[in-house]
Amino acid sequence: MARTKRFCALNRAGNALCAWHDSRRERRAYPPRMAPSETLNCGCTYREALFEESLARNGVGAFWPGESVRMDPALRNGLLRLLEERYGYKDGDFERTADGGWKDGEDARSWEQKAQRPTRRER
Secondary structure, X not given: OHHHHHHOOOOOOOXXXXXXXXXXXXXXXXXXXOOOOOEOOOOOEHHHHHHHHHXXXXXXXXXXXXXXXXXXXXXXXXXXXXXXXXXXXXXXXXXXXXXXXXXXXXXHHHHHHHHHOOOOOOO
């Protein structure tokens, strides 16, 4: 829940966008504050945006403004569906150790603490 609050929250203009759409000046699928539940204004789902952020933190693409390559939604969504259907991927799987525990700073309590702090660029 804390990751959703941090990465899928509305900005000052009332938009919530995935990293890909945030870097482009394209028409939004939904007007400010009018996106359906679990959906960003760009039309991407929370699940897709969190997957994009998780990939970026693991060296695949980029998430923060000014960073290099972001993952195209067509590629991101296809990869997400494949991982979900074939391997049972769930949000957070990339942040687990081989024995199933959480990597340092990736457990729910750590994310809740991060949610209490102001958002800043993390590398």
